[in-house]
Structures are given as structure tokens and as C-alpha cells.
Amino acid sequence: MTQVDISAAARRDLARQPLTALGLWGLPLVLAMTTNWLTLPTAGVASVWAAALTWMGIGCFINARRCHRLHCAIAAPVLLTGAGLAGAVAAGVFAAWPQALGVVVNVTLVAVAISFAPEFFWGRYGRG
Numbered sequence: 001m002t003q004v005d006i007s008a009a010a011r012r013d014l015a016r017q018p019l020t021a022l023g024l025w026g027l028p029l030v031l032a033m034t035t036n037w038l039t040l041p042t043a044g045v046a047s048v049w050a051a052a053l054t055w056m057g058i059g060c061f062i063n064a065r066r067c068h069r070l071h072c073a074i075a076a077p078v079l080l081t082g083a084g085l086a087g088a089v090a091a092g093v094f095a096a097w098p099q100a101l102g103v104v105v106n107v108t109l110v111a112v113a114i115s116f117a118p119e120f121f122w123g124r125y126g127r128g
Contacts, residue, residue: 009125012067014059024059028052032105046090046101053083053108068126074115082108 014020032052035045057079064072085104094100 009067009069013069013125014063014066015069015072024063025056028055042098042101043090043092046086049101049105050083050086050090053079053086053105057083070119070122070124070126071116073126074118075112078108078111078115082111 010016014024029052032049035048038045040048057076060072060076060079063069064076082104085108086101088094089101089104
């Protein structure tokens with residue numbers, strides 16, 4: 001990719017716009033994390049996490065389409081898969097496994113954090 005292409009991609013990157021990044025990724029994460037201090041049933045907490053992970057996953061999907069950000073291209077399906085699994089916890093699919101929601105959320109968030117690593121090797125923006 002040429003320098004001009006990288007600059008154009010960077011301008012379209014929603015993660016580089018502080019208020020947009022806060023709204024797409026920070027706010028849903030904070031809202032979901034606040035469920036730790038509320039006395040909600042597991043289904044309620046799982047529903048909040050499912051909504052937050054969906055929100056963040058859609059944000060990554062949109063950003064990956066806009067600027068071809070490598071992290072977002074990887075993180076979008078990870079977040080949406082985590083959202084689906086959190087939804088399954090909310091629906092009672094994993095009722096016999098009390099730690100299911102914690103495992104789903106933690107594995108999802110760790111996988112999203114790890115999805116930044118390829119940018120160190122292949123660059124922040126893909127070819128599209």
C-alpha cells in the first residue's frame with residue numbers, strides 16, 4: 001500500500017476519532033462491566049453482555065469496511081461470536097455450567113486484545 005493509501009485509510013478509521021471510538025467501543029464495554037455491581041440474574045447480565053458485544057462487533061465490522069483496519073477485520077467476527085454465545089447463556093443453553101458467561105466474556109475480550117498483534121507484523125490497514 002502506498003503512503004497516500006495509508007493516510008486515506010487512517011482518515012476513515014473510526015478508532016482514530018476519540019468520540020466515535022468511545023461511543024462504539026468504550027461505552028458498551030463500560031455498560032456491560034457495570035453489571036458486576038448490579039444484582040441481576042445471570043440471564044440479565046448475559047443479555048447486557050450480548051448487546052454490548054454485538055454493538056462493538058458491528059462497530060468493528062463497519063470500521064473494517066470503511067478503512068480495512070486489520071484488527072477490526074479480525075475482532076468483528078470474534079465479538080459477534082462472543083455475542084451469540086452470551087445470548088445462548090442468556091437463553092439458558094449453558095444452564096448446567098455456571099461459569100459459562102465468565103468464560104465467554106473473558107475468552108472473547110482476550111481474543112479481541114490479541115487481534116491487535118497482527119498489525120505489528122502486517123500493518124494497521126489491509127488492501128481491501
